[in-house]
Amino acid sequence: MAETFWNALKVWSQKPHVVNKRLTGVASVAQWKCTSNFSSWEEIVEKHLELIGLNEVEIKKRMSSDLWSKSEHWTIENHEENTCFASVRRCLPKQTRRHQTVLELEVIDFKLKCAVYVPLNEAIEGEIENLIPPCPYAACLVSSDIELKVFKSDTRGEWLLLNVLPKLRKWYAEMDNHSGVDSVHLVSLEAYNNLYQELKKKYVPNIAKVWPECTDPQKFIHEDVAIASYLILLWRQERERLQLDSNYRQTFIDIGCGNGLLVYLLTSEGYQGKGIDIRARKIWSLYPPEIQLEISTLVPSEETYFLEFDWLLGNHSDELTPWLPVMALQSSIKRHPAHLPTRYWVLPCCPFSFWGKFQREKFNSANSSRYFEYLRFVADIGRNCGYDVEEDRLRIPSTRRTCFVGTIHKKSDSEWADLLKIKTNMIALSKEGVEETMFQPRSAVELIRNCTRVERSIQDAFVNLTAKYLLKCGFEKQPGEWNQGGEINLTDLVTLVSEEFKDLSRLKNECGGIQTLLRNHSHIFVVQNKCVRFRSPHEISVEEWRNQQKNPEAKRKLRLAASACAITKKKACWFFANHPDGCPLTRDSCRYVH
Numbered sequence: 001m002a003e004t005f006w007n008a009l010k011v012w013s014q015k016p017h018v019v020n021k022r023l024t025g026v027a028s029v030a031q032w033k034c035t036s037n038f039s040s041w042e043e044i045v046e047k048h049l050e051l052i053g054l055n056e057v058e059i060k061k062r063m064s065s066d067l068w069s070k071s072e073h074w075t076i077e078n079h080e081e082n083t084c085f086a087s088v089r090r091c092l093p094k095q096t097r098r099h100q101t102v103l104e105l106e107v108i109d110f111k112l113k114c115a116v117y118v119p120l121n122e123a124i125e126g127e128i129e130n131l132i133p134p135c136p137y138a139a140c141l142v143s144s145d146i147e148l149k150v151f152k153s154d155t156r157g158e159w160l161l162l163n164v165l166p167k168l169r170k171w172y173a174e175m176d177n178h179s180g181v182d183s184v185h186l187v188s189l190e191a192y193n194n195l196y197q198e199l200k201k202k203y204v205p206n207i208a209k210v211w212p213e214c215t216d217p218q219k220f221i222h223e224d225v226a227i228a229s230y231l232i233l234l235w236r237q238e239r240e241r242l243q244l245d246s247n248y249r250q251t252f253i254d255i256g257c258g259n260g261l262l263v264y265l266l267t268s269e270g271y272q273g274k275g276i277d278i279r280a281r282k283i284w285s286l287y288p289p290e291i292q293l294e295i296s297t298l299v300p301s302e303e304t305y306f307l308e309f310d311w312l313l314g315n316h317s318d319e320l321t322p323w324l325p326v327m328a329l330q331s332s333i334k335r336h337p338a339h340l341p342t343r344y345w346v347l348p349c350c351p352f353s354f355w356g357k358f359q360r361e362k363f364n365s366a367n368s369s370r371y372f373e374y375l376r377f378v379a380d381i382g383r384n385c386g387y388d389v390e391e392d393r394l395r396i397p398s399t400r401r402t403c404f405v406g407t408i409h410k411k412s413d414s415e416w417a418d419l420l421k422i423k424t425n426m427i428a429l430s431k432e433g434v435e436e437t438m439f440q441p442r443s444a445v446e447l448i449r450n451c452t453r454v455e456r457s458i459q460d461a462f463v464n465l466t467a468k469y470l471l472k473c474g475f476e477k478q479p480g481e482w483n484q485g486g487e488i489n490l491t492d493l494v495t496l497v498s499e500e501f502k503d504l505s506r507l508k509n510e511c512g513g514i515q516t517l518l519r520n521h522s523h524i525f526v527v528q529n530k531c532v533r534f535r536s537p538h539e540i541s542v543e544e545w546r547n548q549q550k551n552p553e554a555k556r557k558l559r560l561a562a563s564a565c566a567i568t569k570k571k572a573c574w575f576f577a578n579h580p581d582g583c584p585l586t587r588d589s590c591r592y593v594h
Contacts, residue, residue, distance in 0.1 A: 002113060008146070008171035008172040009139060012167070013076065013108075014182060015183075017094070019164055023132070026189075028088075028090075029056055030070070031070075032064075033068070033085050038111075041138040054120070084111075086106065086107045089103070089104055100131070102132060103119075103120040117136065133157060136151035137160055147165075148168065181392065183395055184393070188233065203221075210283075218397075223396040224259075235250045235271070238250070238343075249272065250310040251272050251311070252309055252311040255324065256317035257275025257315070258281065262313070273292070273311075274294060275292070276295075303330070304326075304327050311343050316347060318349065319439070321346055322352060325344060328343065329419060329420075336411075341409070344387070348400070349400045351374040353377070358374050451520055454506060462503075462507065463517075463574075466497070467524070486533070487532070487533040
């Protein structure tokens with residue numbers, strides 16, 4: 001029970017930003033430990049109130065007393081029952097223009113089974129929001145429940161009771177002993193936050209203005225700025241660790257570079273490299289001439305290597321992902337002994353093996369997801385190639401955030417030869433039971449698989465069948481009442497239509513399958529939480545909503561036009577033509593043609 005409490009508390013201790021959205025994280029300034037002699041959590045607070053308002057140097061002096069002894073590093077996992085751990089940490093704001101970094105004291109008493117938090121900056125009164133709760137508080141394990149107690153019942157602790165306490169209890173109820181991987185733990189979180197804010201301010205506004213791609217600029221730009229910040233810090237640390245010349249900058253090749261934005265950012269920050277991809281993107285023509293982007297169909301093999309680059313990067317490199325550690329090893333051998341071995345960084349996304357789609361059943365996957373198994377597969381390839389593979393989680397707007405950093409030390413000729421044999425055997429084993437053992441690069445022509453190219457007759461047939469079953473499963477309506485239909489789970493819908501609809505396989509080949517097709521008909525259907533229902537003619541469609549959001553002036557004009565019943569109608573009203581009760585709106589009030 002206590003261990004579960006400490007595991008739940010660890011989330012709040014190390015990742016307060018998951019609840020407090022004003023934070024990007026915390027960074028430790030100094031740590032101490034002592035034998036637990038406190039009688040209550042209130043006593044812990046009272047003995048440390050004198051630290052409030054002091055700077056870091058003064059706080060360290062006061063903490064270095066007879067009570068506390070300096071500790072280089074402590075963790076919640078490794079503790080003794082009668083000990084206390086203390087840490088002064090910087091709370092890092094997400095919006096540096098709005099908030100200043102503040103200090104906080106954390107004391108964890110394993111005997112009392114509580115964690116105490118004391119804000120060390122003077123509380124800011126008035127309308128300005130505080131970055132962290134402005135009053136001391138404690139999270140305590142009482143019997144078999146977590147309680148959150150505010151010092152002297154300070155009313156400013158209401159946010160804690162409403163937001164933090166429910167989360168702590170939820171984690172406590174769900175927590176097991178697996179703690180997972182902390183995000184951005186291979187670099188300094190404080191340095192990462194500062195550099196990310198700097199690069200975001202420097203690049204995002206100008207790139208967003210000229211973004212010519214169909215993809216969401218906010219997602220892709222912020223994602224690549226975050227990755228660039230991470231790599232730059234990783235490379236700074238490497239220069240310090242290897243004692244490289246201060247003016248030296250690592251070189252890189254981004255394999256499968258896509259829009260080339262990561263190449264642009266790294267090159268602009270002084271790191272020479274290039275990106276290769278099977279086809280150019282619209283934005284390539286907008287980059288300065290010094291940005292090296294090359295159209296190239298890379299067919300990796302056991303002979304593929306890159307002599308001139310220190311790092312191989314795989315940012316959503318898909319089919320090429322498992323080959324990156326192999327190519328890195330082969331490059332290292334070719335660079336030996338004149339240069340450092342080649343390192344690699346990879347962010348796996350779509351699961352591919354060496355010869356095609358990753359087949360989960362070939363691996364030990366009984367109790368884990370396909371994505372987790374694929375991550376393990378990619379990491380194992382690196383280790384088989386002799387690399388030290390470290391796992392990290394990026395802070396990017398994506399569900400696929402786990403990345404791997406592969407580093408390797410210089411080796412003798414015989415050691416490289418041994419690794420080459422292991423790699424050759426690994427590739428040979430991967431061919432067993434595989435029909436096609438030739439690497440298949442994707443087409444240079446981008447395939448459109450969003451259901452818009454599916455024959456109209458197939459689309460109409462599926463729409464009509466879906467409508468038929470929605471009408472059947474609705475509540476019994478009163479005479480004269482318009483039939484709104486019911487709601488069907490998408491999995492159940494597939495089962496219902498499978499006998500009558502013979503083109504399901506055609507839709508399954510499209511990205512998103514039937515869900516994409518239904519969403520393309522957002523003037524008829526609403527798809528939410530893996531269920532589908534009719535969109536009432538009174539509701540605005542997704543397409544209309546998006547157009548309004550893009551253009552506030554258009555939104556205003558549309559509202560005025562709607563009030564005057566002067567909307568220009570182009571699309572036919574599906575309900576008027578197909579619903580057994582017709583459209584519940586009049587011709588003038590409906591936004592579609594009757």
